[in-house]
Amino acid sequence: MRTAISPLVVKQPRTLKDALRMLRDDGPLTPLAGCTDVYVGLNFGTLRDARFLNIWGLDDLRGIDVRGDVLRIGALTTHAEIVRSVLVRRRLPMLAAACREVGAVQIQNRGTLGGNIANGSPAGDSLPVLAAAEAFVELRSAEWTRTVPFGEFYTGYRKSVMRPDELITAVEIPRVEGAQWFRKVGTRAAQSISKVVMAAVRASRPRIALGSVAPTVVRARSTEEALAAGGAIEEAQRLLQDEISPIDDIRSTEAYRRFVAANLLMQFWTDTAPRGRARPGVNRRTR
Amino acid sequence: MTPAFRPIAFVLNGRRVAVRVHPLKRLLDVLREDCRLTGTKEGCGEGECGACTVIVDGKAVNSCLVPVAQAAGTRVTTIEGLHGRHRLQAAFAELGGAQCGICTPGMILAASTLGPKPTLDEVRTGLAGNICRCTGYEGIYRAIKAANKARGARREARGEGREARGTARARTAARRRRP
Ligand SMILES: Cc1cc2nc3c(=O)[nH]c(=O)nc-3n(C[C@H](O)[C@H](O)[C@H](O)COP(=O)(O)OP(=O)(O)OC[C@H]3O[C@@H](n4cnc5c(N)ncnc54)[C@H](O)[C@@H]3O)c2cc1C
Numbered sequence: 270m271r272t273a274i275s276p277l278v279v280k281q282p283r284t285l286k287d288a289l290r291m292l293r294d295d296g297p298l299t300p301l302a303g304c305t306d307v308y309v310g311l312n313f314g315t316l317r318d319a320r321f322l323n324i325w326g327l328d329d330l331r332g333i334d335v336r337g338d339v340l341r342i343g344a345l346t347t348h349a350e351i352v353r354s355v356l357v358r359r360r361l362p363m364l365a366a367a368c369r370e371v372g373a374v375q376i377q378n379r380g381t382l383g384g385n386i387a388n389g390s391p392a393g394d395s396l397p398v399l400a401a402a403e404a405f406v407e408l409r410s411a412e413w414t415r416t417v418p419f420g421e422f423y424t425g426y427r428k429s430v431m432r433p434d435e436l437i438t439a440v441e442i443p444r445v446e447g448a449q450w451f452r453k454v455g456t457r458a459a460q461s462i463s464k465v466v467m468a469a470v471r472a473s474r475p476r477i478a479l480g481s482v483a484p485t486v487v488r489a490r491s492t493e494e495a496l497a498a499g500g501a502i503e504e505a506q507r508l509l510q511d512e513i514s515p516i517d518d519i520r521s522t523e524a525y526r527r528f529v530a531a532n533l534l535m536q537f538w539t540d541t542a543p544r545g546r547a548r549p550g551v552n553r554r555t556r
Numbered sequence: 557m558t559p560a561f562r563p564i565a566f567v568l569n570g571r572r573v574a575v576r577v578h579p580l581k582r583l584l585d586v587l588r589e590d591c592r593l594t595g596t597k598e599g600c601g602e603g604e605c606g607a608c609t610v611i612v613d614g615k616a617v618n619s620c621l622v623p624v625a626q627a628a629g630t631r632v633t634t635i636e637g638l639h640g641r642h643r644l645q646a647a648f649a650e651l652g653g654a655q656c657g658i659c660t661p662g663m664i665l666a667a668s669t670l671g672p673k674p675t676l677d678e679v680r681t682g683l684a685g686n687i688c689r690c691t692g693y694e695g696i697y698r699a700i701k702a703a704n705k706a707r708g709a710r711r712e713a714r715g716e717g718r719e720a721r722g723t724a725r726a727r728t729a730a731r732r733r734r735p
C-alpha cells in the first residue's frame with residue numbers, strides 16, 4: 270500500500286444518525302462503502318483524503334423493496350445483491366444486466382450502488398440505467414432528506430449536487446414502461462471499464478442514456494425526440510453524434526466511441542422492434 | 557511508538573482472533589503480517605487479479621480492498637482454512653490446476669463458492685476475477701470439473717451402494733483428461 274496508513278483517521282458510526290452527525294460536526298470525511306474505488310486510490314497513493322467514515326456497517330442502507338409503485342434500493346446494496354434480486358430482475362432488468370457486468374464476482378460482492386453513483390466515474394455501469402429509468406437519488410444530512418432526479422445529480426466531471434455533509438441513502442425508481450435494453454462494450458467480459466455503455470427503454474417516448482462518451486452520463490434527448498416523432502434510425506444516429514463528446518484516452522479513441530455509440534443505437538432499435546423478434550425483459554448479452 | 561489500537565475481532569478459519577492494528581490496514585496485510593498466514597497472496601493490489609481472494613461471510617472478496625475494520629465480526633476463510641484436504645486442492649494438484657502457485661489459493665477459494673454443479677460458463681464467470689499467468693486456465697477448469705464429479709460421486713455413494721463405481725468412474729475420467 271503506497272499510502273502510509275498511520276496518519277489516516279477513520280470514524281466508526283454505529284447508526285445512520287451517528288454517521289450524519291459526524292459528517293456535520295467532524296467533516297470533511299470520506300465515506301467508505303465497499304472500498305472498491307477508495308482502496309484502489311489508497312493502494313496507489315492517488316487518493317489524498319486522510320479522514321474517513323466507515324459506513325459499511327450501516328444496515329439501514331441495505332436492501333431492496335417496493336413501496337407503492339416505486340422500487341427502492343438502499344445505497345449499500347451490492348452489485349451481487351442487485352443481480353440476484355427477483356424484484357430488480359422483474360421490474361428493472363436492465364439494472365441487473367448492468368450490475369452483472371461490473372468487475373468480477375469479488376468486486377460485485379463488495380461494490381455498492383451508492384458507491385458507483387457517488388464515485389461519479391463517467392464509465393460507471395449503473396449510471397446510464399438510472400438515467401434511462403429516470404431514477405431519484407435520496408440524499409440525507411443530519412438536518413434534511415432530499416430527493417434529486419438522477420438527471421440533475423451530476424454537474425460536471427465527477428461533480429455532483431451532493432454536499433460533503435450528505436450521504437446517498439437510497440435510489441428510487443418509478444415503474445418503467447416499455448422494453449429495457451442494456452449493453453456494455455469493453456475490452457473483455459470481466460474487469461473491464463466500459464468504452465461505451467448504453468441503457469435504453471423502448472416506449473412511445475424512448476429513453477436513451479450513454480456512459481463513457483462525455484464527462485458525465487448523457488441522456489440523448491434530441492435522439493429520443495426524433496425517434497418518438499417517427500424519424501429514421503439513420504437520422505437518430507446522426508443526431509446522437511451531436512449529443513455526445515467522447516475523447517481519446519487509454520481505453521479507446523473518440524472515433525471508435527462515436528462509431529460504437531451509433532451501432533449500439535441501431536442495435537437497441539432493432540432488438541426492441543415491436544414486431545418480429547422483440548422479446549420482453551432485457552436483451553441477452555452476446556459476447 | 558505504536559499507538560494503541562482497539563482490538564478488532566473476527567473468526568478466522570473457525571477460530572476467534574483479535575488484532576490490534578490500524579483499522580484501515582488491508583485485511584490482506586493483517587492476514588499475512590499479523591496472523592502469519594501467508595497463503596493469501598498479493599498480485600496487483602487493485603482488485604484486478606484475485607490472488608488475494610478470501611471468503612468473508614461466505615462471499616469471495618479481494619482482501620487487498622478490504623479495510624480490516626470491515627472484517628470485524630465476520631467469518632473469514634483463507635486457503636489455510638481448507639487444511640490441504642479440500643477436494644479442489646487435490647484436484648488442482650493432480651490435474652495441472654497449479655503451476656507457479658501464486659494464483660492458486662485465490663483460485664481455489666473463488667471456486668469453492670461456486671454452486672454444487674457449476675457449468676463451464678458459470679466457472680468462467682465465477683473465476684473471471686482470478687488471473688493466472690501460467691496455466692492457460694484449461695488445467696484449472698479441468699480440476700474444478702473433476703473435483704465436482706468426485707463430490708457428486710461421494711454423495712451418491714453415501715446414499716446408495718453405487719459409490720465405488722461412481723468414484724472409480726470419476727477417477728478414471730480425471731486420469732484420462734490429464735495432459
Ligand atoms: C477491478 C475493478 C473493476 C471494476 N469494474 C467496474 C465496472 O466494470 N463498472 C463499474 O461501474 N465500476 C467498476 N469498478 C468500480 C467500483 O467497483 C464501483 O464504482 C463500485 O460500485 C463502487 O462502490 P463501493 O461501495 O466499493 O465504493 P467505495 O470505494 O466505498 O466509494 C466510492 C466513492 O463513493 C463515496 N461513497 C460511497 N458510498 C457513498 C454513500 N452512500 N454516500 C455518499 N458517498 C458515498 C466514497 O466516499 C467514495 O468517494 C471496478 C473496480 C475495480 C477495483
Ligand code: FES
Pocket residue numbers: 597598599600601602603604605606607608609618619620621
Ligand atoms: S492483489 Fe488483490 S486483487 Fe490483485
Ligand code: FES
Pocket residue numbers: 653654655656657658659660687688689690691
Ligand atoms: S499458476 Fe502461476 S499464476 Fe496461476
